[in-house]
Amino acid sequence: MELSQVLDELSALGTERNKKIYISHGAKEPLFGVATGAMKSISKKIKKNQPLAEELYRTGNYDAMYLAGMIADPKLMTKDDFESWINDAYFYMISDYIVAVTLAETDFAQEVADKWIKSKEELKMSAGYNCYSWLLGNRPDSYFDKEKINKMLNQVKETIHNEPDRTKYSMNNFISTVGISYIPLHNEAIKAAKEIGEVKIMVGKTKCSVPIAEEYIQKAIDKGKIGFKRKNVRC
Numbered sequence: 001m002e003l004s005q006v007l008d009e010l011s012a013l014g015t016e017r018n019k020k021i022y023i024s025h026g027a028k029e030p031l032f033g034v035a036t037g038a039m040k041s042i043s044k045k046i047k048k049n050q051p052l053a054e055e056l057y058r059t060g061n062y063d064a065m066y067l068a069g070m071i072a073d074p075k076l077m078t079k080d081d082f083e084s085w086i087n088d089a090y091f092y093m094i095s096d097y098i099v100a101v102t103l104a105e106t107d108f109a110q111e112v113a114d115k116w117i118k119s120k121e122e123l124k125m126s127a128g129y130n131c132y133s134w135l136l137g138n139r140p141d142s143y144f145d146k147e148k149i150n151k152m153l154n155q156v157k158e159t160i161h162n163e164p165d166r167t168k169y170s171m172n173n174f175i176s177t178v179g180i181s182y183i184p185l186h187n188e189a190i191k192a193a194k195e196i197g198e199v200k201i202m203v204g205k206t207k208c209s210v211p212i213a214e215e216y217i218q219k220a221i222d223k224g225k226i227g228f229k230r231k232n233v234r235c
Contacts, residue, residue: 001046003055010063013038022062026091031062039063043070050076057085062094069098070234074105082112086124092166095123096130103127104134104233122164129156129170133177138230146184153178153185157192165201172199172210179217183227190217 014032022031046052050073057068065088082103089095103109109131116128132152136144156171163171175196179189193213200209220226 001052003052003059006042006046006052006056006067007059007061007064009042010034010039010061010067014063022093025093027062027093028090030060034063034066036066039067039070042067046071048073054081057088060088065094066098069102072102074102077102077106079108079112082106086116086127089123089127092123092126092169095127096166096170100127100130101134101234103131104138109135122166125163126166126170129167129174133170133174134233136174136177137181137228138233140229141182141184144182149178149182149185150188153188153192157195160196160199168199168201169210172196172213175213176211176216179213180220180226181228186226190214193217 011032013034015035016033018035019027019031019033022033049071053068053072056064056071059065082099085099085102086095089099100113103112106112113128113131113135116124116131119125119128132149136149153175156175160168160171175189175193178185179193180186182189196213198209198212200207202208220228
């Protein structure tokens with residue numbers, strides 16, 4: 001499919017209601033307001049197509065950027081490609097659910113995520129921690145350096161309440177994911193979650209609490225889901 005054809009299909013699937021919702025979360029024009037599920041029919045037709053993914057991402061159209069992540073071929077992407085993508089990621093739905101997810105399917109994911117976490121830039125840090133969450137929820141425990149993940153747990157525990165909002169959210173999610181999906185540090189994650197307690201962020205002008213990590217881990221324990229791994233990172 002050509003870029004113009006894809007944009008026409010996205011436009012036909014968009015709704016004003018979805019546009020308003022996305023904009024309230026940080027999206028901006030141009031966008032069509034396409035439900036994520038509705039994009040699957042397009043992505044199934046296209047399958048993996050990295051050149052088209054790059055064209056879509058460069059449009060700056062939120063829906064096109066999201067679809068780009070669905071059809072991207074991470075095996076063909078370089079570290080520089082991901083730096084370009086994260087630099088154009090202007091709000092968390094792009095940084096965390098497009099860029100971080102796609103990065104998690106590469107062999108150099110941890111290297112790039114580490115760099116972003118150290119950047120002290122809100123969305124880069126958020127993407128970095130989310131990338132680790134996607135990795136931990138998919139790859140075998142043996143893939144990770146236990147000491148490194150433990151240091152990250154301690155870093156989160158010590159700094160989370162002083163970080164920007166989206167970074168807080170992703171750090172909190174990281175704690176939950178370690179507790180659920182990384183058995184070697186299950187108990188350490190629970191201890192960290194207890195110490196962290198409730199995490200509050202601003203959503204627009206409203207102060208909100210994010211899911212409490214300790215409670216989230218306990219629910220997984222109750223359901224017998226400790227050690228859970230996804231078959232695929234991207235659906």
